[in-house]
Amino acid sequence: MIETRELTKQFKDVRAVDGINLTVARGELVALLGPNGAGKSTTLRMLTTLIPPTAGNASVGGFDVVRQQREVRLRIGYIGQGNGAGHSQRGRDELVSQGRAYGMRVRPARERANELVDSLGLGDVADRTVSTLSGGQRRRLDIAMGLIHSPELLFLDEPSTGLDPQNRANLQEHILRLREARETTIVLTTHYLDEADSMAERVIVIDHGRIIADDTPQRLKAKHVGDHVILGFTAEHDAISAARTLHAERHGTEVRVTAEDGPQQAPKLLDDLSAAGLAVSSIEVTRPTLDDVFLTLTGRSLREGRAEETVEV
Ligand SMILES: Nc1ncnc2c1ncn2[C@@H]1O[C@H](COP(=O)(O)OP(=O)(O)O)[C@@H](O)[C@H]1O
Ligand SMILES: [Mg+2]
Incomplete structure (x- = not known):
């Protein structure tokens, strides 16, 4: 589903992504784990065609992210970091509009919206104005928005950042269930170690724009610590x-x-x-925890930067 070769992004004097080689197979659930500023969001933004790479290349669903943007976009859902502020529509209508934006007809868009409202547990709140939803409810609505056109591949940038532990667990459960039901390939980013550990069968550790480890959480821990x-x-x-x-x-x-x-x-x-x-x-x-793995690989703890990171959303 994803294949990158030496994918690189340079912003003036910052090399945000520094030659990433990545392969993701259909149906995988992969977590990109790394501290704030590691290059996770920039990687996702290139894979979702939002920004062009400076060097290297990437294909998503078999299409080139630079030359075949439209084909890529039709096949993916993308939920950016801290999406979803200030909507005045009702959640269910917002979903239908999103489906229409993807070229769906009204009736299939409505049916799909209803299905997602049910499967993401939004039944009680979908007919309220989006701006009145709680953080966890809004995040689930964001995910429904990303799934309205039934993409094969879903990108989630820090889906649970800013949620309390209970809402985070609830969101994780929904993501896992969606994936089981539809075999959607999921790539998510996180700086929560426990989230990467418990959700992903494959964790790609990123630091300073480079992949420094890529394996199952169990093997990373056994091998490095x-x-x-x-x-x-x-x-x-x-x-x-x-x-x-x-x-x-x-x-x-x-x-x-x-x-x-x-x-x-x-x-x-x-x-x-x-x-x-x-x-x-x-x-x-x-x-060991994944933090011990990160510490062994980089000499730094992922936890150290946490206080600063919670400010960013
Ligand atoms: N639009 C931009 N212009 C300049 N620098 C950027 C831009 N976006 C990201 N960066 C820089 O690139 C690096 C990686 O950022 P990012 O991909 O957002 O990291 P992460 O998502 O892992 O926290 C950081 O140093 C960040 O400041
Ligand atoms: Mg980010």
């Missing part, structure tokens, strides 16, 4: 012997073992220690 098994001892000399036996790091009475699969490897570690006559007083297995 790994689990830790933390073993506690009552006496420091036991910890010293244990660290030697297991070839592991020690901090005081704690020994920390890096493991590919912590829960699976822990019993074996205990057996080895027991065979060496060493008694463990506590055991803890920690599994």
Whole structure:
């Protein structure tokens, strides 16, 4: 559905996107994860034909984003960052207008609008003026707008930014359900680590306009960080012997073992220690988050910039 080669965007002295090579297959749900300013929105804006690349190329649904803009646009839905302010129409009418703008006839546009109102749980509010909807309701209406013409591919730029945790969970559930029902290919951007982790089967980590990792959340964590098994001892000399036996790091009475699969490897570690006559007083297995992955890859935490990022919408 998407194929880019060395896709690049230069704004004066800022290289917002720096040679991205990306392939997305039909039916995939992919999250572009990266800090504010990483180049996520610029990438989506090029893929949706809103801005031209400076170099490289991209095809979407088999069509070139520069030479075949119209064909691309007919096949995609795009919900930009912080869409949907100040509508005076009712939600349902807004949807029908959007469908008409895509060249749909009135009756199919109405039918499709009704279907989306139901599937996005907007039944109670679709006949209210858009400006009276809550943030979460409006975001779901935005998604319905992006889906009115039944696109094969949906782009969502930070769909849940600014929503509270409950509305965010609700929106995520709707997105997953839509995808199951229609097998729509979805590319979303997010700076919420937990969102990328729980929703996407593939996470593309972007930093400074480049892709620095691309895999399932599980594999990214296993490959770049790994689990830790933390073993506690009552006496420091036991910890010293244990660290030697297991070839592991020690901090005081704690020994920390890096493991590919912590829960699976822990019993074996205990057996080895027991065979060496060493008694463990506590055991803890920690599994990494995507933030640990980002930290390992870049030396920075994605969480650090959070306070600033919540201001942007
Ligand atoms: N229209 C523009 N003109 C100049 N610089 C821009 C423009 N749009 C984005 N940028 C810059 O490009 C970089 C990437 O921005 P963006 O794609 O919006 O990042 P993200 O969506 O990951 O937060 C940032 O440094 C941003 O300031
Ligand atoms: Mg953005």
